[in-house]
Amino acid sequence: xxxxxxxxxxxxxxxxxxxxxxxxxxxxxxxxxxxxxxxxxxxxxxxxxxxxxxxxxxxxxxxxxxxxxxxxxxxxxxxxxxxxxxxxxxxxxxxxxxxxxxxxxxxxxxxxxxxxxxxxxxxxxxxxxxxxxxxxxxxxxxxxxxxxxxxxxxxxxxxxxxxxxxxxxxxxxxxxxxxxxxxxxxxxxxxxxxxxxxxxxxxxxxxxxxxxxxxxxxxxxxxxxxxxxxxxxxxxxxxxxxxxxxxxx
Amino acid sequence: xxxxxxxxxxxxxxxxxxxxxxxxxxxxxxxxxxxxxxxxxxxxxxxxxxxxxxxxxxxxxxxxxxxxxxxxxxxxxxxxxxxxxxxxxxxxxxxxxxxxxxxxxxxxxxxxxxxxxxxxxxxxxxxxxxxxxxxxxxxxxxxxxxxxxxxxxxxxxxxxxxxxx
Numbered sequence: 001x002x003x004x005x006x007x008x009x010x011x012x013x014x015x016x017x018x019x020x021x022x023x024x025x026x027x028x029x030x031x032x033x034x035x036x037x038x039x040x041x042x043x044x045x046x047x048x049x050x051x052x053x054x055x056x057x058x059x060x061x062x063x064x065x066x067x068x069x070x071x072x073x074x075x076x077x078x079x080x081x082x083x084x085x086x087x088x089x090x091x092x093x094x095x096x097x098x099x100x101x102x103x104x105x106x107x108x109x110x111x112x113x114x115x116x117x118x119x120x121x122x123x124x125x126x127x128x129x130x131x132x133x134x135x136x137x138x139x140x141x142x143x144x145x146x147x148x149x150x151x152x153x154x155x156x157x158x159x160x161x162x163x164x165x166x167x168x169x170x171x172x173x174x175x176x177x178x179x180x181x182x183x184x185x186x187x188x189x190x191x192x193x194x195x196x197x198x199x200x201x202x203x204x205x206x207x208x209x210x211x212x213x214x215x216x217x218x219x220x221x222x223x224x225x226x227x228x229x230x231x232x233x234x235x236x237x238x239x240x241x242x243x244x245x246x247x248x249x
Numbered sequence: 250x251x252x253x254x255x256x257x258x259x260x261x262x263x264x265x266x267x268x269x270x271x272x273x274x275x276x277x278x279x280x281x282x283x284x285x286x287x288x289x290x291x292x293x294x295x296x297x298x299x300x301x302x303x304x305x306x307x308x309x310x311x312x313x314x315x316x317x318x319x320x321x322x323x324x325x326x327x328x329x330x331x332x333x334x335x336x337x338x339x340x341x342x343x344x345x346x347x348x349x350x351x352x353x354x355x356x357x358x359x360x361x362x363x364x365x366x367x368x369x370x371x372x373x374x375x376x377x378x379x380x381x382x383x384x385x386x387x388x389x390x391x392x393x394x395x396x397x398x399x400x401x402x403x404x405x406x407x408x409x410x411x412x413x414x
Contacts, residue, residue: 010286014372015395021263022270023369028286035282038365041316043272054326056337056344056351064344064351090355207289 010035020045068093112199115216116189123192126221132196133188135226136219140183140200143228157220157230158247166233169240173204180204186214194221198232211239253384256398261373269322274329276315276365319366329366336364376400 011032015025025039058064071093075082080100086092126132139155146153146163153159153166173181186199196219202212217232234244259265320328329336335351337344338361343354361367362374381401388397 010289015390016259016263016372018259018396020265020267021259021261021372022267023372026369028283030282030286030289033279033282034277035279035286037275037277038369039275040369041273041275043270045267046269047271049269049271049320049322051339053320054322054328054337054339056335056339056342058351062349062351064353066353066355068355070352 015039071097112187112214115199115214116187116197119189119191119197121189121191125190126193129190132190132221132226136188136196136198137185139219139226139228140185140198143183143233153233155227156233157222157227159227159230159233161245162233165237165242165244169237169242172240172242173202184208188219195219196226198228202236209239212236253382253398256382256385256396257377261377263373264323264370267323267370269320270370271320272318274317274319274365274369276313276317278313278315280311280313317365321361321366321370323361323370325361327361327364327366329364 011029013027013029014023016022017024023038024043026037027034028036068088068090071090072082072087075093075097078097078101080097082093082096085096142155143153144166145155147159149160151161151163153162156162170181182203184201184203186201188196188198190196198217198219199214200212200217201214202209215236217235218229219226219232220229221227230244230247237244264270315331315333317329317331317334319330325338325340327336327338330348333347335344335346335348338359341355343359344351345354346352362371368375383399383401385396385398388395390397
């Protein structure tokens with residue numbers, strides 16, 4: 001059984017054993033060229049194995065260190081005080097090192113939490129929150145959806161006259177001629193029933209644009225429909241050097 | 250075999266009925282392309298991950314070949330050895346490192362899923378939840394008849410992939 005998939009711009013092909021389901025071969029490709037191959041060149045299913053097969057008997061000259069000793073040496077090298085830390089507990093030492101060395105480097109999750117914490121709701125979320133979230137995702141999903149006048153983006157606040165700027169911007173996105181750019185909604189936080197902060201990213205052919213990766217924008221509800229905020233589109237198209245007309249024009 | 254349900258059941262249940270295994274694994278890595286692959290995936294999930302290659306005993310070439318002898322007794326005993334790697338777990342202690350310099354881990358967190366072998370033995374833990382499968386079809390790959398199926402990233406409430414026209 002073979003299965004092929006594409007995740008984050010990387011193509012994967014797996015060969016599964018039809019009896020056990022284990023992977024017999026995996027090939028990863030990027031840009032159509034293999035980057036890694038792993039395969040069983042020989043395999044025996046359910047042979048007799050002995051405890052000795054899983055014992056570690058170091059040969060003379062091999063250095064064997066306990067992880068806890070390595071961690072203590074690392075802490076010492078960085079001048080980290082381990083007073084009060086259980087020196088028999090590798091997790092405790094590891095945590096002490098991480099707290100000291102990485103406290104100024106938030107994880108992506110922590111960064112997003114901090115970004116979300118900056119926005120304080122001034123009202124209740126929409127009554128149908130899940131539906132509102134889906135509607136926001138739809139708006140971002142279908143940014144290019146046009147009205148019959150072929151000048152208005154129907155999923156953008158004050159979207160009249162924005163078709164041209166969007167097309168201009170798309171021409172300037174590297175690689176978008178072969179693979180159209182996609183908008184990914186990373187997260188949503190409702191500020192009140194008719195307004196939400198949206199974190200979104202632009203992706204082309206499985207690759208995220210570093211400049212528009214977790215970008216902050218707004219969505220607003222207008223006449224019962226959730227739309228991408230006009231300022232958000234102005235900000236997004238601005239990355240391509242395209243100016244967006246004022247909503248009052 | 251032939252329906253999507255059969256495929257999902259096969260992968261989800263892997264390693265169906267297996268209790269032990271011995272064999273050889275070939276692992277080939279192209280370092281520059283692998284670095285690009287790691288960057289592509291980490292950019293997609295908005296993470297910050299570096300690609301590092303450990304090196305013992307000589308300059309790093311464009312590619313690396315590793316030939317591993319492996320043994321496995323489920324659920325938590327394994328041995329993987331090559332000229333550049335030792336990874337042995339007796340069920341409670343794990344020894345991991347280069348053949349000349351080994352680290353002994355006694356924490357209970359080491360699981361088969363963390364190893365190169367585990368990814369092959371328990372693919373469901375890595376693939377399900379992230380993927381949607383298409384319908385299997387008969388095909389031929391490398392001269393061998395097989396069933397083929399396309400898979401794509403599962404849509405979810407966060408990180409949904411959208412297409413702008």
